Amino acid sequence: MSIPGWLKAPPPAPRLSDEEVRRTYPRLRTQVFLGIFIGYAGFYLIRNNISLVAPLLMEETGINTIGIGVISNAVLFSYGLSKFFSAMISDRANARYFLPIGLALSALANLAVAFVPWISGTVATFATVMFINGWFQGMGWPPSGRSLVYWFSTNERGMKTSIWNTAHNVGGAGVAGLAALGLAWTGEQWQSAFWLPAVVALAVAALAFFLMRDTPESVGLPPIEEYRDDPAKVESGDDPNMSAKEMIFKHVLTSRTIVMLAVANVFVYALRYGVLNWITVYLADKHNAEIGSGFIGFAAFELAGIVGTILCGWMSDRVFGGFRSGAGIAFTVATAIAIAAYWLVPVGTPIWILILLVAIIGGLIYGPVMLIGLQAIDLSPHNVAGTAAGFTGLFGYLLGATLASSGVGILVHNFGWNLTFIVFIAFSILTVVLFGIVGRDEKELMEAHSKRSTNHEA
Template structure:
């Protein structure tokens, strides 16, 4: 690696060791974040049926989590720019686990669930900005995109592990969906997450400088950080001036946020409504529907790793790559709808399509994380991550929660997926517009 010939070899070796450990903490911690975030979503059909609730009730509860999580990503991201990332990450992870356990005992009350899901969203909102910010602070331009892309796979591991854990506990009789006996789906994952939170507290990191190491700029020169703002400007402007100029008034970041809104609608429009859609339209049993979700998540992992490899090979051309993936996604979404609409789909073919969907949902979305960090000074990276996240959750996630069932009830599921395909094409065009700016600010 290029060190700029300023850092002593032993000091650089210590940095590389910490760099690897910080990635492990950010990765494992975010895997665990999903083990205590999607529990209600996964058990939504069982809870809806056993309590006699309507789809609108589930949509409202999912929105409680989405709104609080989206807002929290912004102010928790901003908080992460000011406090210890290590402590914020570990404490928020532990709090998420405790709330998940409580949800397991109060899943028969809409009011209690609404409050608990709001609280869950608040503490979960710190996890993505803090973990991405940790990685951004320890990785230079050449490897930052690949590291962020590799970290992005953590959500696939978490999302895929939870259904498998639930399926295993269902087989063992610990969970009985038909009777509403779902406590283990919340308690067992939460206990594992509490252990991981202790690990993150001990081994997480804030920045190389705070550990007595050299800064990325000192070690890697111009390739240490993006060339969005000079060191002089970052020193002369206050924190709030940097936020105003490079977050709220940054045209490139605003377009990234718009693309992310579309991508979150696609992701949650497909994933959140897959259990109910496959039950109502494809006439599938719960086990088959859960397997489809699991396949989507697991195949997304090698798909995302391909994008991570591309990020390492082409660190300033990720926007173009994302555009290609999203144009393909539009066609795959409509293929998924066509295959399942018959009410008796070819199950093997449907699983293949679900796997392709997973790769094309998460691959282009990880590029948003890369561009967000690359388009702002690292001093305000947490705030930028939170800003892009809050718009995605408040508009994209909420839009998917409400538009998908409304379109399905009034016009049919076909038109719900037409909206998803259209947004995929919109996001692809957005990436094409961002491609030139990416090449200008990233000097690998």
């Protein structure tokens, strides 16, 4: 897959002096991290805003829960496709250009939803534009994951990735605040939940471009493994003449570890979006809550995810000794318990208890979300790390988000909430089983990495 010359990753620059490396490397690592954090948070301001204003939209347009599910699923389905195919480009593209371009194009798609009336006239037209939005959204994760691989080494990447992963939650909470502000400002016109976040996202895209750089080598710095004296966990050992297609086939498509992570991601994303996308509808339908309570629940889900993600990263390092699958199992079991409580509390339960349960679910589920992305880039060679993460995302969004959006819409419409939550519990059990399978491979790779580190020190 060819890419334009201006978008290609820049070649290595002449090596800076040792003094310049010592002075420049720490500053640029911080700067790049801020760039991918702020930039990726920006994508969540404009990813799938329809879930926030679904009750208003259904009232104004007559679209039912199935239609809302189809529209929501369009952006997530497209995002899953794009995350994989964009990753194959991103692994060879300049991250500094790739991420801001995707964010700006996604913002323009959201502005179109807000200001072109015929787009929201039918489910088909609305879903089509959101599909386009989803494709641009897929340009955010791959360059971010690529930057984490090139700027942060193995023994620090767990904590760095968990902190970066909270950009999901910062952006998710931010859109809830911006949507609420827009509705208050315009007298509850649902379009404001699209155009106001889009304007902010355009500014974020410009800031990300200013902060980001491609790889350390592209600015005259040594590789991160050399700088931190920390060899990569997985080295390809490939023939230098091997094509990108052959490397993807070898290290992604036929890797049992990556395939199992991808399947686990189906159920993790079904749980994540199955709860998140339906907070306002579920609270209104079962507990007669106002839409404002749904907004608070949406923000609580995302904000709690910040704490949960960092806690999961810390536990995977300190409690589980780098064994990511063990942390994934613990957090998934806890998620299932929290989802069961959210489902089984009786009608009339105080709204603050419901929002607290939503927050607990958000705090727990983002641990496995982060871990699967981390494992994909950590257990793959650098030159296909983005593609490996994109492959897990492809499964998560094409299948997991479909189950969470259209699938939940159909289940609720035809069978009610009880069966829907039983399905959520079943997904949790399947996720635990898959983490157990991945864990066996992960332990073998950890042992091999430990031996290489020992030999490197010797």
